[in-house]
Amino acid sequence: MIPFPSCRRPPPEPPPFLRCNTGGPMSRTRTQALHASVFDGSGGSLNFPRYLSVGLDFGDADPLSAVEDLFVRAGIDDPEQLRAPCQPPAEACLCRENRELPVPRFAAATDAELLRQVLLLGLCTPHFYDPRRPVLLTRASLGRRLELYVERGFYA
Numbered sequence: 001m002i003p004f005p006s007c008r009r010p011p012p013e014p015p016p017f018l019r020c021n022t023g024g025p026m027s028r029t030r031t032q033a034l035h036a037s038v039f040d041g042s043g044g045s046l047n048f049p050r051y052l053s054v055g056l057d058f059g060d061a062d063p064l065s066a067v068e069d070l071f072v073r074a075g076i077d078d079p080e081q082l083r084a085p086c087q088p089p090a091e092a093c094l095c096r097e098n099r100e101l102p103v104p105r106f107a108a109a110t111d112a113e114l115l116r117q118v119l120l121l122g123l124c125t126p127h128f129y130d131p132r133r134p135v136l137l138t139r140a141s142l143g144r145r146l147e148l149y150v151e152r153g154f155y156a
Contacts, residue, residue, distance in 0.1 A: 051093055054120045055103035055145035063142035066106055067118055074111055079135035082119040085112075093129040093148040101145040118142070 058066055076082065104113060121142055122135035129148050 049150055050147055051150045052089065052120070052148040053101055053103070053146070054117060054124065054148060055101055056109075056114065056117050056121070056142065057103050057105045058142070059105065059107065061106065063139050064137065067137060067142060070111065070114055070118070074115060076115075079119070079122055079137055082115055082122075082135065086116045086119045088119055088123060088131050089129075089148075090131055092131065092151065094151050095124050095127050095129055095146045095148055097126055098145055098147050101147065103145055120148075121146075124148075 056063075071077070071079075104117065106114065109117075118137065119135060120129070121144060122137045123129055123131060123133050124141065124144065124146055125133075126144065126146075129146075
């Protein structure tokens with residue numbers, strides 16, 4: 001006779017020594033508050049010097065439309081064309097988003113300054129600046145306010 005599932009008995013309670021730490025992933029999880037940062041100089045001997053601040057304040061304007069209008073004024077067809085006149089920094093940097101960072105207003109800045117900021121924002125992700133990366137212009141990338149930090153010496 002085959003018992004139906006409703007007729008099965010529940011498994012017996014495990015012995016007390018088996019109910020303790022099983023070594024699974026949850027037992028190795030810890031939470032600890034950070035009290036220092038390598039970005040603000042409080043990390044002791046380990047810190048990164050700030051290299052550059054990047055960002056634009058578009059106000060209520062759509063960032064992509066404003067940049068397209070800028071490209072038309074400057075005669076630029078492809079964002080990759082910005083590399084030659086703007087000469088982005090050659091070394092990779094770590095990025096930290098800072099919403100409080102004072103940045104130039106798009107409506108008040110010169111075209112040369114705007115083109116440089118647009119190029120740098122297009123070469124950044126939220127965490128990393130890479131000059132070899134293709135220039136990607138999205139609303140998210142153009143809306144960032146970033147501090148770039150030189151990473152050399154971190155593994156010294």
